Each structure stands twice: as C-alpha cells, then as structure tokens.
Amino acid sequence: MATSFMSSNSSWTSKQNKMFERALAVYDKDTPDRWQNVAKAVGSKSAEEVKRHYDILVEDLVNIEQDLVPLPKYKNVDDGSQSMGITDFDWSFFWTG
DSSP states (O other): OGGGGGGSSSOOOHHHHHHHHHHHHHSOTTSTTHHHHHHHHHSSSOHHHHHHHHHHHHHHHHHHHTTOSOOOOOOOEEOSSOEEOGGGSOGGGGGOO
16 A cells, blocks of 8 residues: 555655656656666666665555545644645645646
8 A cells, every 4th residue: 555655666856757657758668668767867776676665656546546544633723713634735735837
C-alpha cells in the first residue's frame, strides 16, 4: 500500500524525488531509453532503481484510487471564525501549474 513507497531498496531524498517527478514529466512512456534518461536526470540512481521507484508509485496510486488506503483522521483547524478540516481544504490550486 502507500507505505510501500518508503520501503524501496534504496532511500530517496526529497530532492531526488523532485528530480524524479520532473524527469517523468520530460521523459514520457514513449521516450526511448526512458529509465536511463530518468536515472541520468536524478543523478544518483540506476535505471533499475528509478523503474522500481516508478512501479511502487503506480502501485500506491492504484491502491489510493481503489480506496484501499484509509484516509487519515485530521483534527479541525479553528481560526476563531470557522472550523475547517484539512480534507475540506480546496487543494485545486496545487494542481494548476
């Protein structure tokens, strides 16, 4: 499930993950030698490591989409005028450019 992402054979820093994400955006599934290019963009991982990292990410996303990962129970945030749980937050601005 979602925790499998962290149980990869090699550890990934947040910087490496960001470089990995950016490389995936550049080298899509139709790119020849995709995993070698992604590995080169990350800099310190092999093609096999980035492919495994990708496979774990896809597995996690499938599990989330199939509701196999329980939602966390967040505490409400109270600013005095309204009470809003984090799940009520409008996250759409994160997904727009």
